[in-house]
């Protein structure tokens with residue numbers, strides 16, 4: 001079954017600078033519609049866009065989560081891939097939406113996902129889950145591992161790999177197992193400390209990179225009566241990618257220079273690559289979708305047109321000064337609505353970590369059983385020793401000992417693969433004794449079991465929270481729509497009415513799309529006229545960029561760059577001494593006739609051009625051209 005990407009819009013409140021600058025609110029929000037008024041239009045012009053949902057400046061993140069993210073996260077827990085990403089102009093609230101404020105009462109979507117996932121998992125009774133997290137950033141087109149404590153982030157650039165059936169991934173990233181929401185917060189904060197942010201004129205804490213926090217959830221049926229290691233059934237794997245994009249920005253407004261400027265151009269490049277991917281996916285005609293144009297689009301490949309349920313949250317500003325950027329964000333968002341994905345549950349992935357764990361447990365169990373038999377044989381030869389299993393249990397009580405044993409995992413049993421989530425210490429002395437090997441094997445089994453979660457009973461209030469979230473989501477769907485969706489009609493007349501209503505809505509939508517097309521046409525026309533006007537102005541105004549040099553004078557005379565040749569004449573600066581102006585050759589023919597009065601030989605190659613810093617002599621000695 002294919003389904004379209006869900007797209008919602010969130011409008012942030014005005015910030016202090018906008019309030020002080022008396023900015024106007026030009027955005028109106030209805031349930032599913034955003035209307036934006038063009039502040040510089042000759043007549044009041046409003047553009048309308050329809051989305052899956054639209055949120056005004058008063059809406060808090062919890063409502064957005066309940067309505068739009070809840071079901072997507074549930075799907076990821078079931079075994080689907082899910083992506084939530086925030087998109088929009090710099091300073092419009094992407095990080096606020098995804099991560100939230102430091103203040104916990106206003107937490108973002110990412111922390112809410114953590115709570116949701118672990119609450120849901122704790123309600124399951126017959127499934128065991130393994131949760132693994134990674135966190136990366138794309139900074140200046142380099143991939144950096146935000147969870148690696150030792151990585152020299154200025155040097156490292158991780159590579160992408162595309163594997164059939166798995167998709168595009170970064171195999172060298174640090175993967176951390178997590179067993180509760182708190183561990184996830186800790187890794188998120190840890191990664192955020194490594195993330196690049198900086199102040200710009202538009203946002204004092206602007207993200208200079210795109211980040212992707214991924215939670216992979218592998219699950220397998222588990223029956224208490226049998227025991228974990230014997231009960232692994234088919235494995236499913238869901239993956240939730242939480243993406244906080246850096247914002248599009250214009251240098252003129254952010255005041256970016258140096259490193260900030262370099263970052264901005266990389267950010268804009270990758271966002272325009274994202275725009276191109278969206279366009280070619282929507283056009284449907286393009287044979288080739290340019291995913292390979294940037295790291296961001298490659299990593300999002302599966303979320304755009306692939307096997308993923310995707311939610312795009314477009315963040316906009318309400319003010320007139322951001323009109324152009326707001327319209328551009330809404331246009332992209334509107335196009336993205338038409339991208340169709342084909343999500344399906346990922347069954348039995350070949351590279352499942354859970355499968356490695358299963359094999360490892362089976363191997364260790366067999367080994368324990370065999371060594372137990374040997375020791376019993378020794379027992380038969382009259383040496384009184386304790387049962388090895390007792391030794392294991394006894395020594396496990398001693399936590400220091402068991403930590404050392406985990407550390408030496410590699411030495412203990414060279415034939416099983418040590419998972420990268422568990423650190424190894426190759427220098428730790430090899431433990432030879434039979435009892436200690438068993439102990440070590442048992443510790444490893446315990447450790448693996450501790451990383452598997454699910455099955456604990458949860459408190460009632462958590463269940464209530466889940467029901468409230470569902471009720472919240474449903475409350476947005478109008479009663480009659482719900483009936484319609486569910487196909488419950490009391491009579492044929494009601495069914496006809498409902499279907500007529502549906503047809504009416506479709507017609508309304510078509511009308512709005514027609515208006516949008518005609519808007520786009522007239523906007524294109526306006527832009528065209530603007531450009532033509534600018535070209536004409538360029539023709540009329542000779543652009544003296546800085547100064548006009550006069551013959552016989554060592555002091556250059558200052559010129560206003562916007563003076564027209566007529567103004568120059570009126571200001572009496574035109575005299576026989578000034579024979580040469582530096583005028584770009586292409587502009588020479590555009591000079592109005594007054595400038596080229598007969599007798600005042602104008603004058604090539606001429607006078608002032610700020611880009612070419614010619615010296616005075618060169619200017620004065622230029623070649624004359626008779627008109």
Ligand SMILES: Nc1ncnc2c1ncn2[C@@H]1O[C@H](COP(=O)(O)OP(=O)(O)OP(=O)(O)O)[C@@H](O)[C@H]1O
Nearest residue numbers: 012013090091092093094095096203206207246247
């Ligand atoms: N919906 C909102 N309600 C209240 N404050 C908000 C909202 N959205 C954004 N803000 C505030 O606006 C400021 C900028 O937001 P944020 O850093 O999230 O923008 P951004 O889109 O991530 O910018 P950048 O692309 O530069 O990283 C922050 O101080 C944030 O708290």
